[in-house]
Amino acid sequence: MTIVAAAPLVLGAAACISFAFRKRLVIVAPFALAAIAAAAGLVLDVPPDSNGTLLDLELRVSPLGQLAALVILGTLLLLVLDVWLDEPAYNFFPTALAVGATALGVLVVTAPLAIFGLLVLGLLVPVGSFTFQIQRNRSVEAATRHFAFVALGGSLGIASLALSQSLPHDQPANTFVLLAVVLVVAFALLLAAIPFHTHAALLAGEVPAAALALYFGVLVPTTFVAFAEILTLSGLLPAIVQVVKVQDLLHGIGLVSAVGGAFLASGAPDLRRLVVYSVISNLGAALVGMATLSGPGIIGAVASVLVTGASASGQLLAAGALERLSAPERPIASRAPLAALAFVVGGFAMIGAPPLLGFPGRFFMELIAYQFAPVTGTALVLATLLLIVGQLRAVISLFGSGAGHWVIERRPIAGIIGGVIFVALLIGGIQPEGFLAPIASFADEFLKAMRPL
Amino acid sequence: MIPLAIIALATLTANGSRQLRYSAVALLGVSLAANFVTAGQLSATELAVEGCGALVACGILYVAARDQTYGEDPGWRLWLATIVAAAATAACFATLRTANAETPSVPLFGEDPTGVTAQVASFWLLSSGVAILVTARTPVRGSLGALLMITGVELLVRLLDAPQLGLTVLLAWLEVVVALAGAFLIVNERAVREA
Numbered sequence: 018m019t020i021v022a023a024a025p026l027v028l029g030a031a032a033c034i035s036f037a038f039r040k041r042l043v044i045v046a047p048f049a050l051a052a053i054a055a056a057a058g059l060v061l062d063v064p065p066d067s068n069g070t071l072l073d074l075e076l077r078v079s080p081l082g083q084l085a086a087l088v089i090l091g092t093l094l095l096l097v098l099d100v101w102l103d104e105p106a107y108n109f110f111p112t113a114l115a116v117g118a119t120a121l122g123v124l125v126v127t128a129p130l131a132i133f134g135l136l137v138l139g140l141l142v143p144v145g146s147f148t149f150q151i152q153r154n155r156s157v158e159a160a161t162r163h164f165a166f167v168a169l170g171g172s173l174g175i176a177s178l179a180l181s182q183s184l185p186h187d188q189p190a191n192t193f194v195l196l197a198v199v200l201v202v203a204f205a206l207l208l209a210a211i212p213f214h215t216h217a218a219l220l221a222g223e224v225p226a227a228a229l230a231l232y233f234g235v236l237v238p239t240t241f242v243a244f245a246e247i248l249t250l251s252g253l254l255p256a257i258v259q260v261v262k263v264q265d266l267l268h269g270i271g272l273v274s275a276v277g278g279a280f281l282a283s284g285a286p287d288l289r290r291l292v293v294y295s296v297i298s299n300l301g302a303a304l305v306g307m308a309t310l311s312g313p314g315i316i317g318a319v320a321s322v323l324v325t326g327a328s329a330s331g332q333l334l335a336a337g338a339l340e341r342l343s344a345p346e347r348p349i350a351s352r353a354p355l356a357a358l359a360f361v362v363g364g365f366a367m368i369g370a371p372p373l374l375g376f377p378g379r380f381f382m383e384l385i386a387y388q389f390a391p392v393t394g395t396a397l398v399l400a401t402l403l404l405i406v407g408q409l410r411a412v413i414s415l416f417g418s419g420a421g422h423w424v425i426e427r428r429p430i431a432g433i434i435g436g437v438i439f440v441a442l443l444i445g446g447i448q449p450e451g452f453l454a455p456i457a458s459f460a461d462e463f464l465k466a467m468r469p470l
Numbered sequence: 471m472i473p474l475a476i477i478a479l480a481t482l483t484a485n486g487s488r489q490l491r492y493s494a495v496a497l498l499g500v501s502l503a504a505n506f507v508t509a510g511q512l513s514a515t516e517l518a519v520e521g522c523g524a525l526v527a528c529g530i531l532y533v534a535a536r537d538q539t540y541g542e543d544p545g546w547r548l549w550l551a552t553i554v555a556a557a558a559t560a561a562c563f564a565t566l567r568t569a570n571a572e573t574p575s576v577p578l579f580g581e582d583p584t585g586v587t588a589q590v591a592s593f594w595l596l597s598s599g600v601a602i603l604v605t606a607r608t609p610v611r612g613s614l615g616a617l618l619m620i621t622g623v624e625l626l627v628r629l630l631d632a633p634q635l636g637l638t639v640l641l642a643w644l645e646v647v648v649a650l651a652g653a654f655l656i657v658n659e660r661a662v663r664e665a
Contacts, residue, residue, distance in 0.1 A: 072636035073633035073634070074636035074637075131636060131637060134641060134644055135640065138640075141648060142647070144651040144654060161612060161655050164652065165606065165616075172599065173596070175623045176592070176622065179623065179629075
């Protein structure tokens with residue numbers, strides 16, 4: 018065992034310990050924060066490209082892995098802080114730590130099967146935090162559907178990966194294509210890409226906002242990065258390049274998700290659904306970026322997904338605070354002005370508005386999409402316009418009642434967290450090199466894996 | 471060949487049972503037979519890890535049932551799952567077979583060096599799991615389908631010419647977590663139903 022695995026192991030151990038005293042909020046919340054901070058310190062302490070082994074699994078800290086780990090840990094820290102101070106839920110803390118452990122594990126393991134296994138493990142962990150007030154809502158049904166989608170996608174994905182690794186070299190190309198298609202569909206299930214988004218839609222309506230943020234802010238970006246890493250490490254890329262069908266499938270699923278998600282977001286009936294459909298749309302655009310199999314497309318896709326995760330977390334926490342403080346009426350800004358402001362600025366990041374960090378990724382994706390096919394580029398621009406419409410509708414709905422009697426929240430945690438995320442994205446947008454360089458280094462590896470010597 | 475038949479029969483028993491506890495016991499039978507099929511490919515430690523994972527997972531489902539009567543009547547889903555699984559297994563074996571032997575030798579009992587038995591068993595478990603999971607109405611059959619699929623995945627991974635200990639530990643954990651999540655949902659579903 019080496020220091021490379023220290024951060025996920027620390028989080029895993031902390032998850033087990035925190036489960037033991039999960040009902041003592043005064044202890045478990047600071048403990049979770051300390052564990053996340055310690056894990057962040059360990060991630061920063063390991064030099065990029067360090068190697069190690071755990072059992073017989075090879076480990077490596079890639080620059081992208083380090084960047085994604087820090088983004089994920091930062092998001093987790095804010096989520097834990099919010100749940101502790103604003104919306105206490107005792108089972109959230111061990112869940113968040115376990116999710117962090119598996120996400121960091123996904124980022125350091127180099128065996129595609131192990132990456133996939135850890136990912137499925139991480140996606141199953143939040144099932145416990147999805148269910149609440151089970152007599153009054155459909156959260157059990159939502160969690161059950163999520164469980165089924167993850168089990169189905171995870172098992173089919175791991176099986177197709179295992180089969181592709183055991184195929185003899187003289188196998189017909191069609192067999193590789195079939196397995197790659199199953200792998201892509203498995204990831205579409207896990208990413209809730211349209212038309213496999215029904216569980217995400219149900220989750221959006223029924224589960225607590227913090228648990229939703231844990232899924233869409235941490236696990237969905239991790240799933241996308243894992244997909245890119247698995248494609249790079251599995252050796253399937255040369256076959257995908259040779260046979261265009263898989264690329265077309267990826268492209269098709271991406272486009273349907275980008276435009277379909279944006280359509281659904283533009284007519285979303287509430288704030289949570291707006292955020293969830295916006296995430297699905299951005300993931301679709303990122304799949305299109307990846308389907309171009311080009312450097313800018315991959316950089317744009319990964320950058321966009323990481324920013325989408327952070328901004329979705331901020332928006333979902335703000336939506337939760339607005340719903341809570343405005344209940345039983347519809348959410349309005351006068352009941353929680355800071356949370357409303359956080360929701361609006363989170364929306365800027367979600368649509369990739371300059372000068373925020375979401376802009377470079379979206380710009381790269383749309384530019385390369387135009388080069389790939391003008392129709393694709395136009396569709397992505399249309400998706401962005403629809404997302405803007407959706408976010409504007411939310412702003413009008415929140416602030417439409419005018420500046421009557423505004424009451425600043427007594428505990429403006431969601432507002433402050435939204436502000437922190439906005440400032441981080443603004444600083445990153447002004448100085449994007451530090452964020453984009455590790456992603457560019459991963460894009461190089463991806464391109465090399467496409468055409469091995 | 472005999473362990474393959476045990477896997478098929480135990481899968482049908484788990485699929486057809488109206489009581490979750492019987493399904494859990496049948497699942498354990500599936501896992502034990504699957505371990506027997508690939509016993510030659512794994513070390514004693516790896517076999518022990520997989521066996522423990524299966525035992526704990528089935529134990530969790532058994533306890534989650536709380537009494538002998540709780541479960542879900544599969545009804546027409548049993549026949550649909552069986553027909554789909556049989557057809558899909560044959561199709562998968564025809565298109566995705568990776569076992570190298572031209573004329574695979576399938577011993578009646580004992581080791582299967584070509585891996586044909588393991589591959590057929592894994593295709594059967596995966597396709598049964600998909601059919602059960604897709605038609606499941608409650609977490610009872612959802613958990614059953616998920617665990618069958620994980621067992622099928624374990625069989626496929628064992629056939630790989632790669633270091634196995636890490637993957638074995640990971641998949642055993644996955645099996646336990648699937649059972650835990652399934653049991654949690656079963657308990658909640660029951661609470662909703664009984665309210």
